Amino acid sequence: xxxxxxxxxxxxxxxxxxxxxxxxxxxxxxxxxxxxxxxxxxxxxxxxxxxxxxxxxxxxxxxxxxxxxxxxxxxxxxxxxxxxxxxxxxxxxxxxxxxxxxxxxxxxxxxxxxxxxxxxxxxxxxxxxxxxxxxxxxxxxxxxxxxxxxxxxxxxxxxxxxxxxxxxxxxxxxxxxxxxxxxxxxxxxxxxxxxxxxxxxxxxxxxxxxxxxxxxxxxxxxxxxxxxxxxxxxxxxxxxxxxxxxxxxxxxxxxxxxxxxxxxxxxxxxxxxxxxxxxxxxxxxxxxxxxxxxxxxxxxxxxxxxxxxxxxxxxxxxxxxxxxxxxxxxxxxxxxxxxxxxxxxxxxxxxxxxxxxxxxxxxxxxxxxxxxxxxxxxxxxxxxxxxxxxxxxxxxxxxxxxxxxxxxxxxxxxxxxxxxxxxxxxxxxxxxxxxxxxxxxxxxxxxxxxxxxxxxxxxxx
RNA sequence: GCGGAUAUAGCUCAGUUGGUUAGAGCACCAGUUUGUGGCACUGGGGGUCGCCGGUUCGAACCCGGUUAUUCGCCCCA
Numbered sequence: 001x002x003x004x005x006x007x008x009x010x011x012x013x014x015x016x017x018x019x020x021x022x023x024x025x026x027x028x029x030x031x032x033x034x035x036x037x038x039x040x041x042x043x044x045x046x047x048x049x050x051x052x053x054x055x056x057x058x059x060x061x062x063x064x065x066x067x068x069x070x071x072x073x074x075x076x077x078x079x080x081x082x083x084x085x086x087x088x089x090x091x092x093x094x095x096x097x098x099x100x101x102x103x104x105x106x107x108x109x110x111x112x113x114x115x116x117x118x119x120x121x122x123x124x125x126x127x128x129x130x131x132x133x134x135x136x137x138x139x140x141x142x143x144x145x146x147x148x149x150x151x152x153x154x155x156x157x158x159x160x161x162x163x164x165x166x167x168x169x170x171x172x173x174x175x176x177x178x179x180x181x182x183x184x185x186x187x188x189x190x191x192x193x194x195x196x197x198x199x200x201x202x203x204x205x206x207x208x209x210x211x212x213x214x215x216x217x218x219x220x221x222x223x224x225x226x227x228x229x230x231x232x233x234x235x236x237x238x239x240x241x242x243x244x245x246x247x248x249x250x251x252x253x254x255x256x257x258x259x260x261x262x263x264x265x266x267x268x269x270x271x272x273x274x275x276x277x278x279x280x281x282x283x284x285x286x287x288x289x290x291x292x293x294x295x296x297x298x299x300x301x302x303x304x305x306x307x308x309x310x311x312x313x314x315x316x317x318x319x320x321x322x323x324x325x326x327x328x329x330x331x332x333x334x335x336x337x338x339x340x341x342x343x344x345x346x347x348x349x350x351x352x353x354x355x356x357x358x359x360x361x362x363x364x365x366x367x368x369x370x371x372x373x374x375x376x377x378x379x380x381x382x383x384x385x386x387x388x389x390x391x392x393x394x395x396x397x398x399x400x401x402x403x404x405x406x407x408x409x410x411x412x413x414x415x416x417x418x419x420x421x422x423x424x425x426x427x428x429x430x431x432x433x434x435x436x437x438x439x440x441x442x443x444x445x446x447x448x449x450x451x452x453x454x455x456x457x458x459x460x461x
Numbered sequence: 462g463c464g465g466a467u468a469u470a471g472c473u474c475a476g477u478u479g480g481u482u483a484g485a486g487c488a489c490c491a492g493u494u495u496g497u498g499g500c501a502c503u504g505g506g507g508g509u510c511g512c513c514g515g516u517u518c519g520a521a522c523c524c525g526g527u528u529a530u531u532c533g534c535c536c537c538a
Contacts, residue, residue, distance in 0.1 A: 005529075005530090008530070058537085061462085129538090131537075134463095134534095134535090136531080136532060139538075143538070144538095320538095321537080325538070349538040352538065378496060408495085409497055409498085410498065412497090413498035414498060417498050424497085424498085426496075426497075430496090438497090442498070442499085445499090447497080
């Protein structure tokens with residue numbers, strides 16, 4: 001018999017893990033709802049046409065593709081088959097793939113349902129996505145994203161809402177983070193100075209690595225690749241970032257002579273607007289303008305945001321990238337034929353948040369508990385009384401189990417112990433005869449015998 | 462797509478220059494205790510040492526290949 005195994009980059013989530021994942025999901029979902037977002041789910045499988053060309057060449061390679069059903073090779077091109085040309089053959093033998101993120105399915109949904117949707121459209125979506133990436137620490141082939149997006153509203157108040165969602169959710173989770181934001185307009189303003197779009201794209205790719213390789217590391221790479229004025233531009237950004245307040249950074253940007261550009265003015269004014277909305281609201285986490293934040297080359301066109309852990313309970317050596325990110329993208333639905341719909345959204349990286357909270361050991365105990373009361377019967381005759389009492393407790397909202405069968409008491413109490421059940425209600429010959437039940441507190445060891453209709457009073461003391 | 466590391470019981474791992482019957486802890490089962498858990502003690506079940514081949518009188522150990530996992534790089538959450 002073959003040893004059972006999992007495909008690499010995928011995981012089972014056992015009951016203990018699921019309890020904690022649900023704890024996280026519950027808080028994120030509750031926060032989304034409290035800001036007026038409504039749920040959306042889309043299929044795991046999308047047409048490849050929907051997915052391809054949306055994530056760049058690299059992204060296309062990372063798509064999981066599904067073989068067509070039936071005799072899929074029969075209609076395939078003879079030459080391509082003979083040449084073993086996998087890439088060209090793919091389009092002939094695979095029409096569908098697994099979704100790669102939640103944003104493209106959202107765009108597809110909005111375009112297909114434009115007659116039913118009222119803008120601004122606020123939806124959240126908590127589902128699995130798949131990427132055929134090489135797995136490594138904090139990176140999986142199957143993972144979850146928790147997205148909230150607003151479509152069809154240009155107002156910066158949406159960005160303000162999203163930053164508050166980050167702050168609220170992580171505060172409720174009990175994890176300290178740093179919320180960073182930037183505006184693509186600020187970075188776009190560097191394009192003339194860097195002498196063109198190609199240099200600019202590469203520059204943004206490189207500065208995105210600052211977290212990993214530091215100021216010097218980025219500077220070296222920029223120098224190696226001889227990006228015109230790259231070193232100066234990077235130094236300017238770095239110096240601005242070292243200023244202590246968001247306002248000082250904005251002033252410095254305004255005064256930087258090499259990057260004066262329409263895009264910069266738009267970026268600065270939108271950030272000022274954002275800060276004015278958030279100014280008087282108390283926040284649990286720091287929100288800092290990080291002028292080096294680029295977030296890849298993807299579709300972002302306005303504000304970009306990112307969440308990084310900042311909790312001292314996380315072990316020093318536990319390095320993991322961002323645990324959330326988002327931003328504004330103009331013309332989100334353009335590729336599907338619906339023009340001029342702007343969108344802004346954020347995403348929570350559930351799996352990384354879990355890994356962090358696990359490493360920092362900050363899951364509250366209530367995220368672990370399930371059953372509160374276990375009925376232990378000494379003989380089969382007691383089971384029916386136990387069922388009656390268990391129903392009453394459940395009706396009162398208390399998670400209750402009746403141990404299956406009248407096995408040895410030691411075994412039943414072991415079971416309760418392993419499951420961290422707080423109360424054992426023991427029913428033997430004596431209790432049944434007297435119409436009582438022995439209620440034992442498994443934490444203190446205390447045990448009292450009481451009438452069968454008074455369990456609730458016993459355990460709520 | 463490229464590089465490094467690892468692979469021994471259900472899990473985490475020991476295993477001496479290559480030498481008899483491959484070990485520990487945890488978990489599981491039973492007992493000490495026929496109605497009282499956590500602790501302790503005693504006993505028990507459990508292994509194709511990833512797989513294939515080679516060297517050797519003899520391989521968990523050395524060599525080659527292969528597969529899987531994992532950590533980095535590219536890229537990303």
